[in-house]
Structure formats: structure tokens, C-alpha cells
Amino acid sequence: MLGRVLPTLARMPSITRSGPSGADRRAAVEAQILAAVGRLLAQGSTYTQISVQRILDEAGIARSTFYAHFRDKSEILSKLAETFRQRLYQFTANWSPEGPDGGLAGLENAFRQIIAFHREHFPVLATFAEVAAYDASVQDFYNSELRDFEANVVGKLRDEQAERRTPADVEAAAAARVIVWGGTRAIEQHIRADDGTGDHSFAAELARIWWYGAFRRPS
Amino acid sequence: MLGRVLPTLARMPSITRSGPSGADRRAAVEAQILAAVGRLLAQGSTYTQISVQRILDEAGIARSTFYAHFRDKSEILSKLAETFRQRLYQFTANWSPEGPDGGLAGLENAFRQIIAFHREHFPVLATFAEVAAYDASVQDFYNSELRDFEANVVGKLRDEQAERRTPADVEAAAAARVIVWGGTRAIEQHIRADDGTGDHSFAAELARIWWYGAFRRPS
DNA sequence: GGCCTGTCGAACACGCTGTACAACAGAGTG
DNA sequence: CACTCTGTTGTACAGCGTGTTCGACAGGCC
Secondary structure, three states: OHHHOOHHHOOHHHHHOOOOOOOOHHHHHHHHHHHHHHHHHHOOOOHHHOOHHHHHHHHOOOHHHHHHHOOOHHHHHHHHHHHHOOOOOHHHHOOOOOOOOOHHHHHHHHHHHHHHHHHHOHHHHHHHHHHHOOOHHHHHHHHHHHHHHHHHHHHHHHHHHHOOOOOOOOOHHHHHHHHHHHHHHHHHHHHHHOOOOOHHHHHHHHHHHHHHHHHOOOO | OHHHOOHHHOOHHHHHOOOOOOOOHHHHHHHHHHHHHHHHHHOOOOHHHOOHHHHHHHHOOOHHHHHHHOOOHHHHHHHHHHHHOOOOOHHHHOOOOOOOOOHHHHHHHHHHHHHHHHHHOHHHHHHHHHHHOOOHHHHHHHHHHHHHHHHHHHHHHHHHHHOOOOOOOOOHHHHHHHHHHHHHHHHHHHHHHOOOOOHHHHHHHHHHHHHHHHHOOOO
């Protein structure tokens, strides 16, 4: 540390750090790292291109401290992921094809919320998709999240088929795959391409495509 | 080279290489590199994780030779991309909503071909999507390919709306985005999850979702 | 005061990247 | 055969990033 050479400047590098206030220093370090990654992503960098070194500089944390908390760079994403778990798809999980808040109107509303959520947390959510494409540990959590969502949609389609509201020849598994994986990617792309003014009409389109394309497909 | 030390083994490492047959050695080296990458991807490795060194070992090419042909690792993908340009979306570009080979049946057939093509070249196509997420040069080519496709779909939807076959309240731009970006991702995911037996029914679902969800959405 | 826990900075080994360069091989030419 | 030209080869090198190790140190606690 500089302190050994320049005692008067001993705590200079600490100014950017929040003071250690007790036994929760551990949580503080992790929070600083996650916040720093969030800042770097918000600045437009790509997670893959950001080096650990760059994150440490941004966070004001020592290299050795980082490795005492995280096994490697992907573990940052794992911990970041816990923040998001289940929050993403609560909107559609709560939706049902029939009922007061259900149907096409309810679906459109659910998509509005999903799009708003994606837009709010875009850098981080895009990073999950980016890294899941090549990193097994991130893939585990991200894909399992989407698989849960997919299973939920399959269940809803099957229920609707049992009630004769959705045609029996709709292949629930295939349709759910298109809705979930395709929908997620489409939303991501929409947010990249649109400044937000088109969010409502995009939600309307998504809702109608899934509604008339699957749930209420003409038979 | 070994030849300097062990004359009798001079050309040993050349056995794996195709003999230089003229002035097309340049093309031969590039082909060897592309083939090696294809082999490594087929073995299940992820492009991001494969090092240049690993590619050179696999191809039996010297490091310095590689950098005489490629600026860096992403330029491999750029050259690989030229092989695929326009081949991917010729199927739907040729499709039209009306006519003998058109309509729902034609769309389903187009998707069968697209899925077969994706399955045949899966490692490479998945790599384009993987790397486009963080590498600008790959993104340029990959996204522009999909944007062309998207523009094509927008044009078809608008034409159909002009003919009153597609409802006027379908937002062509939003619908096309869902169809193209979502569809591509859904196909990729389908191929990861399905062994091929479900290809036909998946093509049928895709075709019906886009058909009844957009082109022939009930108004 | 002394102990404990956790952070810090420095150093290290390792692997990968991209460049530079001299040696070399093959083809073509006279 | 000698000679040139082009393109490949092996090696060496600088630079950067990673993950580990370790002694110094600071703050909280007894």
C-alpha cells in the first residue's frame, strides 16, 4: 500500500470505498464488485470484453480480495443472477388464459411489464444471454430459468387444450419453445433497436402473435 | 523446422497437410484453418473458448502463417461467414403468402428447409450468434444478415395488408422483429433440445404461429 | 495492550496474443 | 544447375490477463 511509503496518503485509495462498518465487510465487497460491473455494463462495454482487472479498478478492490470472494469472473454473474431469479417471469407466471386479468388483454399487459423490466435492467439481462452462449456455469442458471418458464407455458397450453379452448393439434412443447426462447430474444432485439416509444405496440404484437398463433389459433 | 536437425524426418509434419500444388497455397491455408475450426466446433467446443493456438495445432499451420492470412481470431468467422451469406434465408425469401408454393403449406415447407439447414450447419451457425453478442465485427455481418431478412418480412406483411389479406392493425415492423429474431433463436434452441425427430412438427408450429399470429391473424 | 479477521499490495507462474525475423522449401526461369 | 521469388516455418519476444501466494497492515473486539 502507499501508506508504507507515504504515510500521509495512507488512506487515499480508500476514499472511493465505503467505510467498513462491521462484520458485513464481506457483503460490502461483493456489492461493490456487482455495482462496478453494473456501471461498466451501463457504459456500453460487453461483459466478455471487460477484464477482471478493469472491474477491480472500477470497484477500488484489491486483486487478492476479489479472489477471496469469487472463484473467477463468471461467479460474478452467478451472484448477480441470484438478484434476478424468478423476478423475470413472475409476470407471465401470474397470467392465465381465462379470467378477469387474463385473456389477450392480460397477456398484453404482462408483456408491457416484461418489456419495461427488460428495459430497466437491459445491460445485465443481455449479459446473461451473451455469456450463457459459451460459459457452462452461466448457461446452467440462465437456461434453467427459461426452462422453468417454458414448462409453465406448456402447462398452460395443455390446460387450455383440455378445456377445448386451444386446438388439440397445437404442439404444446414446440409452441412453448417458440414463445419463450423466441420471445425473449425478440424482446432483447426490440430494446436494442427501439428507443422506448414502440414498447406498447411491440407488447401488443407479441401478445397477439402468441394469442392467435397458439392459444386461440383458428382451427 | 525439424529438418534442420533431423534431415530424414524433414517432411514428417507435412504429412497431415495437403501438398502445395501451385499459387493457390494461400487459399489452401485458409481452407485448412476454416476446416480445423469446423472440426473443433463439431467436437463440441465453444468458439470463444477455443484459442488460436488450439486451432493452429488442429490445422497443422504455423502461428506466423496464420497471422499472414488473418488479422485475428474473429476474421476467421468473417471469412467463414462469406460461405453462408444469403444461403440461410433464401428459403423464406422465395416464399410468398399467396400462390401455388405459398400460403401456410409453403411456409411450413420453407421452415422445414430452414431447420434442416440449421441442423446441418449447427456448430457454425450457433457460433455466429454466440460471437455476435460481444464482437463488433461479427455483429456487423450477422445482424445485417438478419436485418435484411427482417426487411423482407416487413415488405411481405405490408403487401398483404395492401391486399387486405392481413389485418391493417398488424404492426408490420414489430411482427417482423418477433418472427425473424425470435424465430432464429427458437430454431437454435430447438436443435439443441431435439434429436431431429421433432423437426417436422416444430416446423409446423413455427409456420402456424407466424401464419395465424400475423399473416392471417383474426381481426 | 494483544488477538482476529479481512483487505491490501506486490510478486509470481502460466497461458495466450500478435509481431518480427531469419531460415527454408518449392516452383519457375535462364 | 544456379538463381530468384513467394510463401511457410520455427523461434523468440513483448505485452496483457489470470489466478495464487504471502507478508504487511488496519479496524473491531476482548
